[in-house]
Amino acid sequence: MASQRVFSPWREAWRRFRRHRLAVFSLVLLAAIVFAVLFGKWLWPVAIDEIDFTARLARPSLAHPFGTDDLGQDLLARMIYGGRISLAVGLAAMLVALSVGTLVGAIAGMSRSWISGGLMWLTDLFLSLPSLPLLLLIIYLFREQLKAVFGLELGIFIMIVAVIGGLRWMPVARLVRAQFLSLREKEFVEAARALGASRFRQVTRHILPNALGPVIVAGTIDVAAAIIQESTLSFLGLGFPPDVPTWGRLLYDAKDYLDFAPHFALIPGAAIFLTVLSINFIGDGLRDALDPRRVQ
Amino acid sequence: MWNYLLRRILIAIPSLMGISLVLFIVLALAPGDPFSELTTNPNVPPEVAASLRAKFGLDDPILVRYWRWLLAMIHGDWGFSFASRVNVDQLILQRLPATLFVVGASQLLALAIAIPVGVIAASRPYSLFDQVANTFAFVGFSLPTFFTGLVLILVFSVQLDWLPFVFRSDIAATGWRWYWENVRQAIMPVSVLALFQASSMTRFVRSAVLDVIRLDYVTTARAKGLGEGVVIRKHVVRNALIPVVTLVALQMPAVFGGAIVTEQIFRVPGIGSLLITAILANDTPVVMSVTFVFACLVVLSNLIADILYGWLDPRIKFN
């Protein structure tokens, strides 16, 4: 049944991942997007804030391959600049949400004491908090301090990631807990328990790998949500200043021009879509590759 | 079982009080002032805002105000809105039907789409159907609702002139026309929300079914010669439902809480638009009441989900 050659689990996973054509393609696509936003400013050295009223909302052309926005600023340059922030925020916030959510969910799902109840209370509390007043409170309490400690850009970045991640971990925690409740009673876990596996080992080796499905899906959805949410934060004065062209911000700015300058909205929309698409397919590939039940 | 239920409900009371205290403090500390419009108006002397603050008890310490709120709440007095000076329960009741209708319908629609699509996609992974369903799902959650809502308005209201985009709580017609008008005006907001919900839900269902479909007992069931449909319905879906139940439980409070962005775009007079207006106007009694009811529903739906887990997987034990 199993191959004669013995692979380490990671190599085995990589082997399976490679067989997933869409996942590999998506990895290349994501790498290309990352490359473009990281190095694009040298390939396309155009100022992001050069206002040109004569070229407002210009359609894509040689001078402006992605066209211009409502102030006549070059969209390609702005997409490149904003992409760095959007991608970083999306990925980092997703990681925060996933790790906090998985940790809380796993502990709540394993514990049979008051800790479980306490953590679920915390989850309920966070689910109930109205985000807007909370965000305003956070800005008010922490913005200046963070700016002072980490500097303007990094301070804002840390705050955005913490806020988005901090407000999105609850579904993950609930999902993980539900999976754990079911998995911890399954035969293979009981078998491990009977063999004297420590709790930590039960979780990391037996339960968690089987509970990853919904976590990966949640993670891929969170990237999209975080990129979009970042733009709403800037309206509250929490995000980057409104003149920083993140993708979500560009999409929002473009919405009122949708009937007469569709490119303005389509370009950031497509960028978010392609990023989400590639991350999702990579997620699919990962879950297939890491799925312990898959026997081939 | 009943014992467990009773205990959970008893625990819920102090836990809700704890949540309400935190909510109250967050709202009280959050910056903003319900009378800011007065202070920017040169014709209104500053004493007016000051005396309003005193009259509404805004200058008292937070804990005193919380205690007052809690006592009133226990007596069924929800307080009154600073902005409209109407009792909060009355405001909420006015807004509730629209939200229940629009958000409820969209949640049902989302489930009706997501479960079959997710199951079919997972039972034939990487088939054409799966690929198309996935792509739609990615479009669904990479585009924010403010964007899809606007696209629908531009196509169906502005270009084709088929649907109205201002939602009305008071359709003048009677009889069948009344129902028809209500459905017509709900089509766009419901589709926007349903698309957004269904797209992430589909992905979760697909993943949950994929987790189960490869397990041994499913292979055994197939080996017994059961038809594929029976295998999926009887053996796969039930076991894949745990994450789905979790997600539905997470979404359920939203049927009350409304959908802020979508309600705003289509002017649905629901709880979501009430909440956002109240937040922007720093109308704390309204915000507090809405979020507190929301918190109750969060706790309740969590409880229901836990009970459903036990029903779906009898091995799950709570003690």
Place this chain on the structure above:
Amino acid sequence: MSDKYEHQLRKMISAVGEGRLSRRNFVRKMIAVGLTAPIASQLLTNSGIAVAQTPFKYAPTKRGGGGALKLLYWQGPTLLNPHFATGSKDQEGSRVFYEPLASWDGEGNLQAFLAAEIPSKENGGVAADNMSVTWKLKQGVKWHDGKPFTADDVVFNWEYVNDPATAAVSVGLYKDCTVEKIDTHTIKVVFKKPTPFWASAFVGFYGQIIPKHLFEDFRGAKSREAPTNLKPVGTGAFKYVDFKPGDILKAELNPDYHQQNKPHFDTLEIKGGGDAVSAARAVLQTGEYDFAWNMQVEDEILLKLEQGGKGRVDIVQGGNVEFIAINNTDPNVEVDGERSSLKTTHPTLSDKAVRQALNLLVDRNSVEKFIYGRTGKATAAFVNNPVRFRSAKTFEFNIEKANDILEKAGWVKGADGIRAKDGKKLKFLFQTSINAPRQKTQAIIKQACQKAGIDLELKSIVASVFFSSDVANPDTYPHFYADLEMFTTTQGQPDPEEFLRQFLTAEAATKDNKWQGRNLTRYRNPAFDEALKAASSELDPVKRAALLIKCNDIVIDDITVIPVLARPAVEAVANNLRCQLSSWDVLNYDNASWYREA
């Protein structure tokens, strides 16, 4: 200086009196010297020159038959008692049902509603010493429940508002006067001191009158409990049908309305919620609604939407001005627990050369042309009325000249391109509220400043925080913990005296007055204080006007503010709807006269 103005004004007024100058041209000329239309027309009224007929013609020849009038407000009314109306959305809502004695029309003339005639010195209504006004009330007016409207109702409103426990927002109009009943249809407003601007109590949106018989038992602390707070019984052209706060307000024609053949529409509704752009779409593109209020939308979008062909954009001139305030104090030094303290002076902005340079670097024309379009007119004046505004003062956008001035004043460019003198750099924090046109304006100004060696750090604060009076929050506009800030200030009442108080030394916003002082720039100039004080007690309307113009000029010459645009009210109106609008009152102040052309 004020002598020169006075002389010219007297000449012009006599020209109108002798018929050599039309009333309309006079008003236009007054606007050109910085007077608002209402002041100009009050000048004429006080000088004994009759009020001209307003050009609006009401065509329908019978009451009713106009069908439904559908108004769309992106913020719906939340309460319907005019004395509690926190914002204009509420004033608009209560104005559907209630009326004042008189209102200001679009031209700034007084238009009678519940008054039988407009008081003047000629008809004996206004006392010669400006110590009192006598109003004759219209006979035969009925409340919607059939009870007659009398002087008792009017006196009651004054009592109701002045009860501190009521905390009425309209108290500003009533606190400095007493009101007496002369007979059933005559009342007298008596002032504590000579009051040149007498038309405030019972006039305009705060002047709306509520019925005594329904509110009598709900005064002071009990005021919230009045059922009629939500189900108004007024005298207006429309009667209450239904109201859901923030969502919808419905009204129907009042068959007993006191003006002949009015109203034209059988029902009226105000739907609230949503955003301004989609409200404009509902009127201009799809025609679902007849009227959309307060179109805070970039003109470029409005122009495109107007191509939908269903409606037009109406611009209503008023006194609001978008301006940049310059901090006279130092926002970066804390003294006794407050920044921007009166005990400091700004290290760099106190140099007039720097302020002059900034004034030259604000490209008002581009801001108007590319951002605000018809919804903002570039201006050099603080007190102005935009349509026909031709200021004697002019503005200029000139980067070279700004560079020149700075160079001459000793501000030299450093290696980083930023000018400095004595180690002090020209770096400013420029804050405003979050609002797309404002951010674009900031971007334009920043770019120009960069070219002149001035570095601006842009900051934008969410509007609900920026415009709040939160004492603890340093981000509010009265705290002004920044070097420059930009927003629109509203001239609610058609009289610049109140409006100009925001430059009085005594009004400076400080920690002591919990930043409720209205002087944000912390401008302190005895010459200004004196001129405004003189104006407030000057009985001769012409001399008073001259003094007020002088006040405006002192502020502008000192560059303590940089006016950017005069901002009119902007509405979307269905093509076939005829309506008379005024920005000196709520927009639907005369909805009884609105009609649909066949």
